[in-house]
Amino acid sequence: MKRYYPQSEKTRRKHLLPAWAVTPTFILGVVIVVIALIMAIFPAQIAPYDPTVVDITARTKAPSAAHIFGTDNYGRDIFSRVVWGTRIDLSIGFFGVLVPLIIGSIIGLLAAWYGGWLDSLLMRISEIMMAFPFTILVIAIITILGTGTINLYIALWLVGWMSYARLVRAEVMTLKKSEFIEAARVAGFSDARILLRHVLPNVISSSIVFAASDMVMCMLTGASMSFLGLGVQPPTPEWGAILNEGRTYITYASWMTFFPGLVLAITGVGLSLLGDSMTDILRRKGR
Amino acid sequence: MADIQFDYTSRSKLVEVKDLCKWFPVKRTIADSLLRREVRYVKAVDHVSLDIYQGECLGLVGESGCGKSTLARTIIRLYEPTSGEILLEGTDIAHMSARELRPLRPHMQMIFQDPYSSLNPRMSVRAIISELLLYHHVVPKDQVDQRVEELMGMCGLSADYAGRYPGEFSGGQQQRVGIARALALNPKFIIADEPVSALDVSIQAQIINLLGDLQQKLGLTILFISHDLRVVRHITHRVAVMYLGHVMELGPTETLFDGPCHPYTQVLTKAAPEMNPLKRTREYAIEGETPSPIHMPPGCRFHPRCPYCTDQCKAEMPELRQIAPSRFVACHHPLQKGAGV
Amino acid sequence: MIGVAERILEVKDLKTYFPGRDELVKAVDGVSFEVYKGETFGLVGESGCGKSQTCRSILGLLKKPGRVVDGQIILDGQDITHLKEKELRKLRGKKMSVIFQEPMTSLSPVLKIKKQLMEVFDDTPMTRAEKQQRAVELLRMVGIPSPELRMEEYTFQFSGGMRQRAMIAMALGARPKLLIADEPTTALDVTIQDQIMKLINSLKQELDMSIILVTHDLGVIAQMCDRVAVMYSGLIMEMCDVVTLFASPRHPYTYALMSSLPDPANKGARLNAIQGSPPNLAHLPEGCPFWPRCTECADICKRERPEMREIAPGHSVRCHCLDKTAAYRGIIEAPQGKEA
Numbered sequence: 014m015k016r017y018y019p020q021s022e023k024t025r026r027k028h029l030l031p032a033w034a035v036t037p038t039f040i041l042g043v044v045i046v047v048i049a050l051i052m053a054i055f056p057a058q059i060a061p062y063d064p065t066v067v068d069i070t071a072r073t074k075a076p077s078a079a080h081i082f083g084t085d086n087y088g089r090d091i092f093s094r095v096v097w098g099t100r101i102d103l104s105i106g107f108f109g110v111l112v113p114l115i116i117g118s119i120i121g122l123l124a125a126w127y128g129g130w131l132d133s134l135l136m137r138i139s140e141i142m143m144a145f146p147f148t149i150l151v152i153a154i155i156t157i158l159g160t161g162t163i164n165l166y167i168a169l170w171l172v173g174w175m176s177y178a179r180l181v182r183a184e185v186m187t188l189k190k191s192e193f194i195e196a197a198r199v200a201g202f203s204d205a206r207i208l209l210r211h212v213l214p215n216v217i218s219s220s221i222v223f224a225a226s227d228m229v230m231c232m233l234t235g236a237s238m239s240f241l242g243l244g245v246q247p248p249t250p251e252w253g254a255i256l257n258e259g260r261t262y263i264t265y266a267s268w269m270t271f272f273p274g275l276v277l278a279i280t281g282v283g284l285s286l287l288g289d290s291m292t293d294i295l296r297r298k299g300r
Numbered sequence: 301m302a303d304i305q306f307d308y309t310s311r312s313k314l315v316e317v318k319d320l321c322k323w324f325p326v327k328r329t330i331a332d333s334l335l336r337r338e339v340r341y342v343k344a345v346d347h348v349s350l351d352i353y354q355g356e357c358l359g360l361v362g363e364s365g366c367g368k369s370t371l372a373r374t375i376i377r378l379y380e381p382t383s384g385e386i387l388l389e390g391t392d393i394a395h396m397s398a399r400e401l402r403p404l405r406p407h408m409q410m411i412f413q414d415p416y417s418s419l420n421p422r423m424s425v426r427a428i429i430s431e432l433l434l435y436h437h438v439v440p441k442d443q444v445d446q447r448v449e450e451l452m453g454m455c456g457l458s459a460d461y462a463g464r465y466p467g468e469f470s471g472g473q474q475q476r477v478g479i480a481r482a483l484a485l486n487p488k489f490i491i492a493d494e495p496v497s498a499l500d501v502s503i504q505a506q507i508i509n510l511l512g513d514l515q516q517k518l519g520l521t522i523l524f525i526s527h528d529l530r531v532v533r534h535i536t537h538r539v540a541v542m543y544l545g546h547v548m549e550l551g552p553t554e555t556l557f558d559g560p561c562h563p564y565t566q567v568l569t570k571a572a573p574e575m576n577p578l579k580r581t582r583e584y585a586i587e588g589e590t591p592s593p594i595h596m597p598p599g600c601r602f603h604p605r606c607p608y609c610t611d612q613c614k615a616e617m618p619e620l621r622q623i624a625p626s627r628f629v630a631c632h633h634p635l636q637k638g639a640g641v
Numbered sequence: 642m643i644g645v646a647e648r649i650l651e652v653k654d655l656k657t658y659f660p661g662r663d664e665l666v667k668a669v670d671g672v673s674f675e676v677y678k679g680e681t682f683g684l685v686g687e688s689g690c691g692k693s694q695t696c697r698s699i700l701g702l703l704k705k706p707g708r709v710v711d712g713q714i715i716l717d718g719q720d721i722t723h724l725k726e727k728e729l730r731k732l733r734g735k736k737m738s739v740i741f742q743e744p745m746t747s748l749s750p751v752l753k754i755k756k757q758l759m760e761v762f763d764d765t766p767m768t769r770a771e772k773q774q775r776a777v778e779l780l781r782m783v784g785i786p787s788p789e790l791r792m793e794e795y796t797f798q799f800s801g802g803m804r805q806r807a808m809i810a811m812a813l814g815a816r817p818k819l820l821i822a823d824e825p826t827t828a829l830d831v832t833i834q835d836q837i838m839k840l841i842n843s844l845k846q847e848l849d850m851s852i853i854l855v856t857h858d859l860g861v862i863a864q865m866c867d868r869v870a871v872m873y874s875g876l877i878m879e880m881c882d883v884v885t886l887f888a889s890p891r892h893p894y895t896y897a898l899m900s901s902l903p904d905p906a907n908k909g910a911r912l913n914a915i916q917g918s919p920p921n922l923a924h925l926p927e928g929c930p931f932w933p934r935c936t937e938c939a940d941i942c943k944r945e946r947p948e949m950r951e952i953a954p955g956h957s958v959r960c961h962c963l964d965k966t967a968a969y970r971g972i973i974e975a976p977q978g979k980e981a
Binding site for chain 3 (some may be wrong): 363364470471472473500501502503504505506508509512513527529530531533534535553554557567568570571572573574575576577578580581582583584585586587589590
């Protein structure tokens with residue numbers, strides 16, 4: 014059998030989203046992520062209170078009509094804090110992945126294309142770093158740099174690029190030998206042109222798919238670090254930090270941890286579902 | 301391609317390959333480096349000399365691993381040769397840098413074997429061809445679209461397809477796009493690397509016709525690589541037979557196939573299945589298989605499989621030498637010394 | 642000879658469809674043929690014509706979502722159309738066996754050749770030593786030099802030709818009555834192809850088996866087959882003995898295929914190419930599937946699918962325009978006393 018039927022590929026590129034791609038998983042993922050995005054973009058309009066204003070008269074109030082998620086030990090409205098926290102946590106997820114995606118892809122591209130010592134060096138570094146668990150490595154870096162939001166980002170970037178570099182490198186290695194790249198070289202195109210116009214568009218999709226699932230990981234790591242007091246510092250409303258603050262009251266004011274935790278979990282699930290659907294779509298569409 | 305009597309005396313040489321070698325080092329293990337073992341090479345192309353004349357179609361045949369693809373890719377400078385010269389209209393391009401080569405690139409283009417993988421799946425036909433035109437300033441910007449459509453028309457593709465992506469075409473149409481791309485820069489010299497072997501039988505004839513027509517119309521010089529002797533016999537003026545990195549025999553197509561001088565050429569012609577159920581043979585055309593190019597036999601490369609092998613063949617490597625006008629053979633004991641030549 | 646010969650395989654109106662998300666691919670759309678004892682039956686056609694899917698249907702090795710929707714497959718008197726995988730597995734090897742185009746995908750890379758060969762006799766009551774002895778014999782039979790040593794090696798240590806030989810040894814280990822060879826020489830060089838073709842031919846005689854040979858190469862057909870079926874878009878277009886096929890083809894597609902081949906007597910001339918490309922199996926044209934590319938096409942061809950008609954004993958053609966195709970001459974001279 015020949016490898017492909019040209020006819021059956023005619024459906025390619027016709028629609029951005031073919032009908033088969035719209036599964037319940039996909040819809041649920043989109044709904045959750047869109048709600049999270051709205052909260053992140055318009056927190057001032059959604060949150061009924063200022064997330065940092067202390068109100069001694071309303072300390073540790075159980076959920077009610079006035080405070081649907083209740084209040085914490087400083088009388089701050091937990092719902093408002095969670096809404097404002099969305100912006101921070103989604104940012105950690107997004108930028109914590111975007112920068113490694115760009116840097117890692119460039120490194121992988123160059124390593125695979127030029128090979129030689131550059132390739133060996135980069136791959137050895139990434140192998141060494143891969144040997145450590147992700148979270149341990151992030152903690153180690155933050156311990157060296159000190160706590161804080163910026164350092165949390167730097168730690169995530171330093172650890173994150175390797176996966177992208179390896180993914181892109183593997184793809185470029187196979188693509189390098191393909192005949193259309195040879196054709197581009199026969200045409201006399203410069204390396205930059207070949208890499209950017211011919212190689213990159215054909216290798217980047219798997220990295221983007223990985224980035225979608227990596228965002229969850231990144232967001233959760235950000236929250237964990239803040240929970241441990243290594244990342245975003247109170248009183249900034251970040252989900253991990255909120256959970257940490259509520260931890261001591263968990264036995265008699267469980268709403269302080271329950272609701273932020275629930276939102277964190279739902280957002281994580283939403284991102285995962287969307288990432289999975291995207292993987293499916295890209296795998297089926299990108300032949 | 302039509303004329304069998306191809307006059308070489310009046311033609312100038314477009315490409316001259318002189319003593320060309322392309323050796324790939326065999327990957328060394330740690331044990332190899334520790335024991336200081338010698339670096340071994342795969343001698344994919346080993347001291348090959350060839351002239352390609354203006355306007356001719358030279359066939360390059362041989363079995364897989366004989367180095368025909370490597371030779372082609374070295375000539376067109378996808379690989380840097382290990383040693384030797386490649387003269388394109390008298391200019392040696394063998395060791396030029398990418399920058400020096402760039403202005404010469406339009407003169408030599410390539411048609412690939414796998415029509416699908418030779419086209420960037422994320423670019424439309426228009427984008428693929430116009431990129432070349434713009435990059436090398438072949439035509440003014442405002443005429444690019446017109447030129448794309450002209451090229452597509454030349455290759456039998458409707459201009460309506462310009463916006464389509466490679467995946468939307470059938471194999472034959474994809475190969476037509478590949479040919480249009482190769483022609484975009486008005487090349488003098490085209491290397492066609494097995495251009496029809498990935499295509500269905502009914503499509504092969506279309507592409508062969510197209511190549512023949514284009515060669516006549518544009519006066520192209522073609523290096524036609526194939527393992528299909530029937531196709532090579534049909535389309536080429538001269539043929540070079542390769543075996544384990546060496547050119548074994550070189551000569552005008554008809555005389556070479558009718559009266560092979562090298563035992564290997566004879567084997568090849570005998571092994572191709574005859575299209576006649578009434579002519580069936582029982583003996584193998586040849587026993588054994590091509591040895592690995594890492595462990596090359598000494599002497600004549602073909603001697604372990606050659607039915608006429610002598611002691612001289614085992615010890616001495618025969619040079620490619622002329623035995624009749626325009627007939628060359630690398631054999632100590634050519635099958636017909638001048639007969640039928 | 643054909644009249645009295647025993648049938649080893651009968652395929653009746655086989656239909657194998659691949660239901661897709663929004664289209665139905667009719668890979669095999671009503672194929673009928675018989676294979677007699679001791680003959681080599683050729684299935685020739687271009688990629689996507691359904692020749693491989695016909696074989697896979699017979700073997701019960703269809704890839705998902707393909708399935709046999711209609712028809713009957715009778716192997717050695719037994720209807721195997723709807724057999725369970727477990728029962729089919731018992732038949733494979735003993736009654737029918739298969740060799741594929743790329744032996745590397747059918748052989749295990751992690752087991753020694755010896756081990757893989759000995760597995761063939763797993764169901765038979767033999768001692769280890771006996772099995773090993775048989776494995777050596779098999780390898781010797783397919784022409785692998787020093788089999789005792791080579792059988793201790795792994796597949797990656799074998800060259801392409803040797804792998805195909807090992808594959809054949811495995812397929813023939815249990816002495817099947819029917820061997821299905823799916824493009825057995827396509828991936829090989831001409832000299833090796835020549836060796837494998839002749840090996841299969843001589844083994845056929847030695848083991849007295851029947852062969853279904855699938856190929857796109859008319860040269861291989863000419864060298865190996867007794868009878869041939871030409872397939873196009875899931876249909877058999879023409880079926881006859883091999884000499885008739887080459888001497889006096891009657892279907893325009895068969896004829897076009899032959900005349901599109903380069904002719905050494907007519908060097909450099911334009912080839913008679915078949916226009917267009919094979920149709921999409923999910924959207925076949927009305928009527929005869931070949932009409933958009935056919936030189937003889939008449940109005941009726943666009944409306945009605947022609948039926949298979951026997952125009953001479955053992956020569957059937959699926960075409961409306963048989964009167965026009967009577968003038969066709971093949972690429973070989975018909976031998977005396979044998980006119981179609």
